[in-house]
Amino acid sequence: MKNKIHLKTASLVAALLAVVMAVLGLGMTALPASAAELTDAEITLRTESVVSSQWDQVDLTCEWSVPDNSRPGDTFSIQLPPQLRWFGVTSFDLQNPDGEAVATAMANDSGLVVFTLTDFVAEQPLNVGGTCSFSTQYSVDPGDSEIEELSFTVGSTVLRVPVDVQPCTSECGPSLPTEAGKAMWWVDPAQTVLESIFYMPPMPARTNDVVITDTPAAGMEIDCSRVTPRVGRVLNDDGNITEPYANEQYPASLDCTPQKLTASWTGLPEGLHVELYVVTQVTDPALDVYENSGTVTISGEETPVSAQTRRSSGSGTGNGTPTPTPTPTATATPTPTPSTATPSPSPTTPTATSTPSPSASTTTPTATASATPAPSPSTATPMPTATPTATDEPIVVTTEPLVAGPTENPSEPAAEAPEEPLANTGSQGAAFVFIAAALLAVGSLLAFAGSRWSSRRSH
Structure with missing residues (x-):
């Protein structure tokens, strides 16, 4: 009884493994071929x-x-x-x-x-x-x-x-601007954020009031949370204000909307430097050029400023040609020309010639007729049949195509260069299916053995 149970269990396990292997095989067969890295591009x-x-x-x-x-x-x-x-x-x-x-x-x-x-x-x-x-x-x-x-x-x-x-080789320190201006650049490689700076000469008078307005063009909006005013006397190597700042001593008054920014200072002393950094978000990524304009007013003297930044994008071209379709070469089957058979000559039937009888005389002799009898058909001697030559054979024209035999021993066909196999071509799936079939066969044999053992035990 235990052997019977063991055989049944083994057959069930083999059948289950066969199903699993078959599913894996079919799944791997359906997998697409893997892509390759072209190291020889x-x-x-x-x-x-x-x-x-x-x-x-x-x-x-x-x-x-x-x-x-x-x-x-x-x-x-x-x-x-x-x-x-x-x-x-x-x-x-x-x-x-x-x-x-x-x-x-x-x-x-x-x-x-x-x-x-x-x-x-x-x-x-x-x-x-x-x-x-x-x-x-x-x-x-x-x-x-x-x-x-x-x-x-x-x-x-x-x-x-x-x-x-071409790095700087002389007078490479920060150069002080002689007039107000504006510059703008991309912040991120994806080109979704622009930053600009308003700059100006050091304050010219003992006390100065400064007003800056910024008006972005279409496709841009000011990010009012990222407006940075700076005031100070120390410049870095790039000519920009660096620490220590005097922002708290001379605070800026800001009035900002996405379409316009106004920044103002009052009572700035002579020689002080002022900058304003403004971040704008791109709202229309389809534009090629982004413009930002504004004004800088120092002690009542207004100077219009503007900046323009082009979008830099990657591009490229490509092409290819299809595989040429081979043109089949038509092989003409020669049509045999029928030969004109030379007819065999017909036998000539000989003509019998009669010998004329002599004229009768006064003496009546016995006339002897010496005539050559004509041959009867049954005894006629046939003419010899001429032996035909090779050209006298009749040509038999067949409707089956002619098959030309090789004139020399054929050479072995050139083996095609094997293509480089991909990482997975699905052939592994066939192996799984084969294993599944083998397991299914094992399970069937075990089940058959179990049934035979059961029948013996019952007898």
């Missing part, structure tokens, strides 16, 4: 940017290509050097002339730019390549060097791109 980088100070913009262009028959989802990448940070939109398409995306580019905060091929290459897998362009910022102080090479990592290759660095 070719990329050429160029720049004509000149760097003179920290945060200067460095524009880069590239030419790229990937091996033939690359697949959708395959990737290649560019790692920016530590001196540069990504600047601009973090993703963009590389399109063909018809607007179809051949690849997409995505940049992360570490400066890694990953290009991913789209479904376009499935239909046009040959000669896939194009161009790209994007902007970065020089994030470190250029120092005193005149020429510096930037090292970009492309797959397992390091590309060195020279950048023209």
